[in-house]
Amino acid sequence: MVSSSTARPAAPAGAFWLLAGAAAAAAWWVRRRKQARRAAALPLALTVHRPITELADELGQHEEQLLADSGLDGPLELAAAPGTFGTEIRVRLPEGDGPTRAQARQSLRLAKQLLETGSTMPPDRPVTRRRTVTSIPLEVAIRRAGKGGRL
């Protein structure tokens, strides 16, 4: 008797925790989505180690190509970076259809390489001896390695 009366609340308690867990997960997911949407509204930004005066000139020559490659509708915003860092470049992505953030990231990274070193480094080349199921996540990570990240 005693044991059954103490055992009974166990089921509702389990269900409560399950529900609470599901609610927390849902709240987390909604928060992540909101954060991601807010992040997507921010411009992409990086710093190029060149003085702004020099860069403004040179970007005149590259900007069209850069924007065409990435499908951005520009313009690039330039600002002098603090201290010795050089120049900050920001690009606002157009609303709606258009280049994905991933493509734009790749283009901006290549633009920085071009502006700082004069050329771009070609991507990693595969020479694979053995493909296995466990290597699939790595292949995906490498494929996204220029387009993903925190830029």
Add this chain to the structure above:
Amino acid sequence: MRALQWIGVNHLEVGTVPDPVIEHPQDAIVRVHRTVTCGSDLHLLAGYIPFMRSGDVIGHEFVGEIVELGGEVRRHAVGDRVVVSSFVACGRCWYCAHELYSLCDNANRNPAITENLWGAAPGGCLGYSHAMGGYAGSHAQYVRVPFADVGAFRVPDEVDDARALFASDSAATGWMGAQLGEVGPGTTVAVWGAGAVGQMAAAAADLRGAEHVVVIDRIDDRLDMVRTHVRCETLNDRRDDVGAALLELTAGRGPDVCIEAVGMEASGGPVENVVDRVKHQLRLQTDRPAAVRRAIYHCRKGGTVVVLGVFAALTDAFPLGALMNKGLTLRGAQMHGPRYIPHLLDLMARGDLVTEHLGTHVMPLEEGPEGYAMFKHKRDGCVRAVFLPES
């Protein structure tokens, strides 16, 4: 060409791969004379850096001869005998301009992997996984050297290949350890690890005028070797009471600078070992930091701990309390090769820095897998196995 390839965890093979070609106008192609194993490769071999593709060519410490140049290389000519920095750097970004070459913004072709893992991507490294740029390594007949004007250095005629080889990576790393610790006259330095990196850190500390240098390991061959070539004392932590010895040497203060040159596969005390290994294998932590724990514990109040060993991501039982309450400075880095290599080559030419004894076993590249087995298990007094791709 023939090359030593990573096939899978604890599995290397020598195979035939395409010859490298100039892919970028600042590249050079180098015919490899000598290329050597590094403790960092053991972490790849053991699978603790899970960004290797089956077939990747490993190796990042080497000396050779330039056989082909891209159109924009200015400082080199075909035929130059060069030693090359293991880390790849562009020479032009903010980090390179501040001599923080291993942090180069433009040398890692796969930045997203480490941006997501660490918050920002360091530069690239030859033969060191796709997280570090996916460059083919030097355990091969030929290797492509990106940004050759920045990373490759002409070896003075007085310095032979056997000595110059170690300027690539281990001597530069050791020198960086002493430099990050600001070692100079009057400093007492303790170094954990008597592999090539620890031995070179001890040599650098001595050359920079340290008062006392103490090297700690558990392999007597290695401790004997460092005592033979560097003015230092040694402790075997399986036999000696390291803490008591360090306190006695410094009259109760503790070493001013503690350099950790062991890395993520460190071994510790018996219980610590079991706990660390189980967590490591279950991927509950990615690193086993036994030597870092000791370096922090033994460092004097207000001193500096320098982490030269390679770590992948996360570690447990980190002595943050000792670090904070003793007011320590903690520093670490992948080595900034181009910053140190010219000076190291000068020291080598003058005979002040001797390194060739580190290459305890010299063998044809075809015997690479056996060379690594010997190096991994520290068999037959092996400190580093040197491969000759031309024989």
